[in-house]
Amino acid sequence: MKSLRLLGMERSWKALVETRRMTELNFEDGLQLLLQSELDSREEKRFDRLKKNAAFRYQASVEELNMDPKRGMDKAQIADLITGGYIERGEPLLISGATGCGKSFLASALGLKACSQGKKVLYFNLQKLLQRTKIARLEGSMHKLLDRIAKADLLILDDFGLVNLDQQQRLDLMEIIEDRHARSSTIIASQLPVASWYDVIGEDTIADAVLDRIVHTSHRIELKGESLRKKR
Numbered sequence: 001m002k003s004l005r006l007l008g009m010e011r012s013w014k015a016l017v018e019t020r021r022m023t024e025l026n027f028e029d030g031l032q033l034l035l036q037s038e039l040d041s042r043e044e045k046r047f048d049r050l051k052k053n054a055a056f057r058y059q060a061s062v063e064e065l066n067m068d069p070k071r072g073m074d075k076a077q078i079a080d081l082i083t084g085g086y087i088e089r090g091e092p093l094l095i096s097g098a099t100g101c102g103k104s105f106l107a108s109a110l111g112l113k114a115c116s117q118g119k120k121v122l123y124f125n126l127q128k129l130l131q132r133t134k135i136a137r138l139e140g141s142m143h144k145l146l147d148r149i150a151k152a153d154l155l156i157l158d159d160f161g162l163v164n165l166d167q168q169q170r171l172d173l174m175e176i177i178e179d180r181h182a183r184s185s186t187i188i189a190s191q192l193p194v195a196s197w198y199d200v201i202g203e204d205t206i207a208d209a210v211l212d213r214i215v216h217t218s219h220r221i222e223l224k225g226e227s228l229r230k231k232r
């Protein structure tokens with residue numbers, strides 16, 4: 001088992017030997033148990049890898065979400081998002097709300113859920129990502145970075161609209177969104193209401209092109225209430 005790197009199976013086998021349960025099982029049940037242990041162990045490892053790769057802002061889970069409707073949380077909508085259907089269909093999710101109302105927490109929790117469903121997720125603060133694209137262009141690694149982003153089943157762009165974009169940043173955002181359009185899902189979180197995103201992008205043709213690709217088919221969550229940081 002060790003040579004074949006069947007580590008989950010090996011662990012289960014050792015437990016069976018130590019507890020002497022192996023003598024109680026017939027061949028078929030024993031084999032099934034060992035194979036199931038191997039499968040569980042691989043899924044667990046894949047989940048850990050996906051979670052690490054996603055680089056979430058919070059290690060938040062959907063079970064921890066405060067579902068108070070006064071905060072703008074709709075149980076049925078969240079339950080639907082948890083199934084991951086929006087990711088399969090490549091639909092965007094736009095989360096807006098004032099600072100501290102839990103946008104990043106919600107996006108991270110949905111991202112973690114997607115990892116548990118075997119999806120490749122990437123989480124970025126948008127400003128930091130657009131600084132990274134600038135550096136990647138200078139270093140000649142832009143193609144690699146865009147390729148990595150395009151391959152993600154779910155891309156989370158947090159803090160959209162905190163600063164205005166320059167022309168190159170607008171074009172980079174456009175390219176990222178275009179690569180994903182109608183194929184892969186993107187979550188965008190912003191303190192600004194969706195109606196003012198046009199002005200944030202700042203150039204009519206690019207704003208039209210970006211928003212046309214994300215707004216029409218999107219799911220929306222508008223979080224309300226006072227900052228959860230203040231409450232704490």
Ligand SMILES: Nc1ncnc2c1ncn2[C@@H]1O[C@H](COP(=O)(O)OP(=O)(O)OP(=O)(O)O)[C@@H](O)[C@H]1O
Nearest residue numbers: 064065066098099100101102103104105191228229
């Ligand atoms: N559902 C929740 N349950 C428990 N704590 C939460 C929840 N949502 C958010 N928090 C906590 O509230 C604080 C603010 O949350 P978060 O960073 O997600 O807000 P935000 O809306 O993204 O803020 P900003 O716009 O300033 O980035 C964090 O400390 C977070 O841990």
